[in-house]
Amino acid sequence: MTGRWTRGALFLGLIALIAAALAGTAAARVDTRGAARATSVNVAFIYPKTGGLAAFGQEEFDGFQAGLDYTKGKCGSFTVNPTYIDDATDAATAIAAFKSQVGQGTKIIAGTGSSGIALQLGPLAAQNNVLYISGAAASDAITGLNRNTFRAGRQTLQDVKDAANVFPPKSTGKKIVVFAEDTAFGQGNFAAVNLIFGSKGHTVSKILSPFGAADLTPYAQQLKNSGADAAFVAWANTTNSASMWQALQQQGVPKQMTLVTGLANRESYDALGPLVQGVTLISHYVYKAPKNAVNTYMTKWLAKNHRGVPNIFTPDGFVTAQMICHALKKGGTDTAKQISALEGWQFLAPKGKQRIRPEDHAMLQPMFQVQLVPASGSHFGVKVTKTVSPGNVQPPVTPFK
Numbered sequence: 001m002t003g004r005w006t007r008g009a010l011f012l013g014l015i016a017l018i019a020a021a022l023a024g025t026a027a028a029r030v031d032t033r034g035a036a037r038a039t040s041v042n043v044a045f046i047y048p049k050t051g052g053l054a055a056f057g058q059e060e061f062d063g064f065q066a067g068l069d070y071t072k073g074k075c076g077s078f079t080v081n082p083t084y085i086d087d088a089t090d091a092a093t094a095i096a097a098f099k100s101q102v103g104q105g106t107k108i109i110a111g112t113g114s115s116g117i118a119l120q121l122g123p124l125a126a127q128n129n130v131l132y133i134s135g136a137a138a139s140d141a142i143t144g145l146n147r148n149t150f151r152a153g154r155q156t157l158q159d160v161k162d163a164a165n166v167f168p169p170k171s172t173g174k175k176i177v178v179f180a181e182d183t184a185f186g187q188g189n190f191a192a193v194n195l196i197f198g199s200k201g202h203t204v205s206k207i208l209s210p211f212g213a214a215d216l217t218p219y220a221q222q223l224k225n226s227g228a229d230a231a232f233v234a235w236a237n238t239t240n241s242a243s244m245w246q247a248l249q250q251q252g253v254p255k256q257m258t259l260v261t262g263l264a265n266r267e268s269y270d271a272l273g274p275l276v277q278g279v280t281l282i283s284h285y286v287y288k289a290p291k292n293a294v295n296t297y298m299t300k301w302l303a304k305n306h307r308g309v310p311n312i313f314t315p316d317g318f319v320t321a322q323m324i325c326h327a328l329k330k331g332g333t334d335t336a337k338q339i340s341a342l343e344g345w346q347f348l349a350p351k352g353k354q355r356i357r358p359e360d361h362a363m364l365q366p367m368f369q370v371q372l373v374p375a376s377g378s379h380f381g382v383k384v385t386k387t388v389s390p391g392n393v394q395p396p397v398t399p400f401k
Contacts (some may be wrong), residue, residue, distance in 0.1 A: 003260025034258060040081045041333060043324060044101040044281060046121075047135065052212065055238050055265060056113040060135045063314035063350075064110075064200075065225070066301040067321025070294070076329035080321075091117045095124070102128045107335055108327070110320045113313065115139030115325055122149040131327060131338050136313040137190040138236075141218035144360035144398030147339055152323060153316035154284045156192040156234075157395035162204035162282040162367040162388055163232065163260045172201030173217045177226050179219070180234040189234035192363040195396075212237060213332050220247035223292050224256060233261035245275040254278060263370055263382070272393050273372045273380030283311050283368045285351055289384045290366075294318075295350040315350040319363075322355075355390065361396045364390040 045064055048057035061084070068080055076387045083101070087094035094117045095281040101109055102124070109125065110133040112118050118137035125132035125148040133150045134142050140155045168172055176195050180186030186208050194204040207226070209219040223231055231253070235241050241264055248254065260280040263274065287299060287310040298318050299310055326345060331337030343358035375381040 009028060013117065022321065029249065037126075039077050041078045041108065041328060042104075042106045042247065043080050043082050044085060044097070044106045044109045045082050045111045045320075046085045046094055046097050048089040049084075050085035050111050051087075052237060052239065053089045053113045054238075055267065057089075059136070059311040059313040059318040060111065060113060060320075061228065061267065062302060062307045063310070063317025063319075064318070064321050065280055065305075066298045066307075066314075067318035069301055070297055070318070071321055071325035071394040074329070075325040078328040078332070080328070087112055087114075087117060089114060089117075090191045091120055093235075095120055098124050102130060107131065107333065108133075108324055108338075110324065111135045112137060115142070116178045117186060118142050119145070119184060122146060129335050131335055133323055135320055136316045140192055140395065140398070141184075141186050141188065142401050143395065147361075148335070149399055150323065150342055152320040153313070154363065154365060154367070155395060156188045156363070157196070158286065158367055158393045159234075159282060160189070160192040160196045160264055161393040162284075162369065163280065167202075167230070174202045175227060176202050176204045176230040177202065177223060177228040177231045178206040178234060179223050179231050180206070180208055181211045181213075181237060183211050183236070185236045186234055189232065193232050200309070206221050212240060214240070214243075216240065216244050217250070220244075220251040220253060223248070224251045224253050228257050230258040233259060235261065235264070238268065239299070242271045242275070242306075245272060249275055263312070263372070265287055265313075266309070267311075269372060269380045270378060273374070276372055281370050281372065282302055283312065284365075285310070285315050285369045286382050286384055287311075287314075287350075287366055288367050288382070289387060290350060290352050292352060293347060294348050298350050310350070319349050319354070322349065336370075341343050352387075353390070357397070360400060362395055362398070364369075364394055367393045369383075 046062055048054055098121050108131045113136040115137040118134040122145040126146040133152055136153045138156045140157050142151050172367045176188040176197050180189050190206040198204050198268045207222050261281040264283045325339035327341050330341030342356050344357040352366045369386040372380045373383045
């Protein structure tokens with residue numbers, strides 16, 4: 001009897017241990033789910049939903065949402081909880097939003113399509129020790145601004161290096177004019193063109209019009225009378241882009257000199273197509289050019305969600321999401337560790353392979369050369385003539401300030 005009772009007691013004890021283990025496992029599962037909810041990280045996405053850069057802001061927003069979907073479940077134990085804020089293409093509004101988010105404890109802030117705005121948000125990131133990732137803003141001054149500031153898009157020097165073959169490599173003594181609006185973007189383009197072409201023995205000057213000027217004829221006349229061999233047209237304002245090119249055509253500028261410019265967003269193709277024939281066009285993104293799985297994913301996501309096809313700044317928003325996810329996966333919620341995780345990171349983006357240079361956070365990436373060609377009826381499409389590798393459009397290193 002004693003042996004049977006002993007064996008029975010052991011059997012019951014074993015059952016109790018198994019039940020306790022199962023209960024512990026269930027409790028652990030509940031705790032893990034709770035921990036997953038607790039690791040949701042607030043991220044502020046500040047962008048120009050309205051204002052002069054609203055068209056670009058929408059592209060960046062679409063790309064960011066596609067990127068969040070692509071990175072879902074790939075950020076380690078963290079999830080992204082985004083808050084979207086319209087800066088109305090206004091610096092004061094963006095600064096107020098940035099400070100408000102910092103005050104609420106947000107440690108990752110991204111976005112804005114304006115160079116002037118990004119250059120004011122970057123220092124706030126360093127002062128408050130938060131991670132800031134600027135989006136489509138192209139100013140070279142964002143690179144190397146401080147260790148808390150990164151960029152998701154290209155910079156002006158990469159545009160200029162893309163266009164550097166407008167003259168034969170050994171030519172010197174050419175007269176080049178930068179034709180742009182008087183903004184941080186326009187001034188940045190002048191500085192970049194002067195750096196790249198000025199160092200090769202060319203003379204670089206600028207003609208800058210007020211932002212949003214309705215009548216651009218006087219400035220087109222200045223360019224016509226400048227005696228330039230070539231002009232680098234740097235225009236980021238979609239509202240008066242067509243009228244600017246019309247003014248140049250009316251003054252006969254394209255017949256007098258070589259013109260090189262960046263290709264604008266897709267909505268401008270039909271209007272600009274007849275006006276930029278013979279103009280050297282450079283582009284930082286054309287959705288049919290890159291052949292990779294990430295670009296395919298972004299393109300399909302946009303189509304599925306009725307967002308059309310990718311535009312020039314769509315990949316900037318997508319890359320922003322990729323960067324945030326990687327920073328969280330490798331650095332957790334520690335800003336210093338997030339910065340270290342991003343520095344030197346090489347990854348596959350919609351455009352192709354990209355790398356964040358650790359010395360100054362320059363975003364090394366491929367660029368493209370294109371033409372606008374007639375398509376069906378009065379429509380125009382893009383023909384990609386060349387893909388330029390990241391190493392051939394690499395900007396000089398800018399030490400952190």
